[in-house]
Amino acid sequence: MSSSDEYISYGDDPLQEIRVFNYHKDNLRTLIVVHGGGWRDPRNTYNDFDELALFLGSKKVNVIGINYRLSPKVKHPVHLIDVLSALVYISKKYNVKEISLAGHSVGATLLLQLIDYKRIIELGYESLQLAGVTESALPDKKDLQKLYEEYETNVKVQLLYFIDGIFNIVELLKEYPSYDFVHDAFVSTNAYTEATQLSWTKGDSVHDHDHDHDHDHDYNAKSYSAFVCHSSQDELLSINQTQLLINYLHTAGIPHAFTFAPLGKHEEVYRHPNVGISILQQLDLDV
Numbered sequence: 001m002s003s004s005d006e007y008i009s010y011g012d013d014p015l016q017e018i019r020v021f022n023y024h025k026d027n028l029r030t031l032i033v034v035h036g037g038g039w040r041d042p043r044n045t046y047n048d049f050d051e052l053a054l055f056l057g058s059k060k061v062n063v064i065g066i067n068y069r070l071s072p073k074v075k076h077p078v079h080l081i082d083v084l085s086a087l088v089y090i091s092k093k094y095n096v097k098e099i100s101l102a103g104h105s106v107g108a109t110l111l112l113q114l115i116d117y118k119r120i121i122e123l124g125y126e127s128l129q130l131a132g133v134t135e136s137a138l139p140d141k142k143d144l145q146k147l148y149e150e151y152e153t154n155v156k157v158q159l160l161y162f163i164d165g166i167f168n169i170v171e172l173l174k175e176y177p178s179y180d181f182v183h184d185a186f187v188s189t190n191a192y193t194e195a196t197q198l199s200w201t202k203g204d205s206v207h208d209h210d211h212d213h214d215h216d217h218d219y220n221a222k223s224y225s226a227f228v229c230h231s232s233q234d235e236l237l238s239i240n241q242t243q244l245l246i247n248y249l250h251t252a253g254i255p256h257a258f259t260f261a262p263l264g265k266h267e268e269v270y271r272h273p274n275v276g277i278s279i280l281q282q283l284d285l286d287v
C-alpha cells in the first residue's frame with residue numbers, strides 16, 4: 001500500500017488531522033514530524049515540513065505530519081494528548097512497528113513530553129483542577145487509559161530529533177519574559193512548571209508516592225536515541241534551552257548527540273537542507 005500527499009482526520013476538530021506526505025510499505029523508516037508555533041500560531045502546520053518531506057521521501061523515508069489543536073482554544077495537556085492520539089492512529093493504520101519523530105520549537109517540547117507522557121498528562125490534569133478550569137477537550141480517564149494501552153502496544157520510538165526546541169518553560173520565561181504565548185497554552189505557573197521533566201517538581205514525587213508507577217521512563221530509555229540541533233542564527237531562542245535539554249538527556253542516560261550550526265532563523269531551520277541530511281544520517285540510512 002502506498003499513498004502520497006493524503007490528509008486524514010484523527011478526531012472531530014479540523015486541526016486533528018495528519019498529512020501523509022508519502023507512505024510506501026516497503027520504505028525502511030517512518031518519520032513523524034511535529035510543528036511549532038508556540039502552541040497557538042495557526043501559521044505553523046504540518047506544511048512547515050514541505051521541503052524536509054520532499055527530500056526524505058526521495059530517500060525512501062515515509063514522512064507524516066501531525067496537526068494538533070491550538071491554544072487558547074485548548075490548554076495543556078490537550079496538545080500532547082492529540083499527538084498521542086495521532087501516533088496511535090498512524091501506527092494502527094499503517095502498521096508501522098517503529099517510528100522516528102522530529103519536532104520543531106514546541107513540537108520538540110511535545111517530543112520531550114512523550115518520553116514521560118503519563119506523568120506529564122497526569123500533572124496536566126492536576127494543574128487544571130488546581131486552577132479550577134474545566135477543559136472540555138480532555139478525554140475521561142477511561143478513554144485516556146485506552147489511549148495509553150494502544151500507545152504502549154502499537155508505538156515504538158527509534159529516534160527523537162529535536163530542532164530548536166523549548167524544554168524548560170520556567171527558564172524560557174526568565175530569559176524571555178515577553179514570550180506571552182506560554183500563558184495562552186498553560187492555565188497557571190504550576191501548569192507550565194510541571195509540563196516538562198526539566199522543571200517539574202512533582203514529577204518525581206508522584207514517582208515516589210505511586211509505587212505501582214512505572215519506575216523507568218514510559219518505555220525503556222535505552223530503546224531509543226535522541227539528536228538535538230540548534231541553529232546559531234535562531235533569533236528567537238538562544239542555545240540555553242538546547243543546553244538544558246542536553247544536560248537532561250545525559251542525566252537521564254538517554255543516548256544523544258547534537259549539532260550547533262548556522263541553519264537559519266527560527267522559522268527557517270526546519271526547511272534547511274542540512275537538517276534533512278542530518279535526520280537521514282540519524283535514521284541510519286545512507287546519505
Ligand SMILES: N[C@@H](CC(=O)c1ccccc1NC=O)C(=O)O
Pocket residue numbers: 035036037038039040041104105106107166179181236237
Ligand atoms: N509565532 C508564535 C511564537 C512562536 O512560535 C515562538 C516565539 C518564540 C520562541 C519560540 C516560538 N515557537 C515555538 O514553537 C506566536 O506568535 O505565538
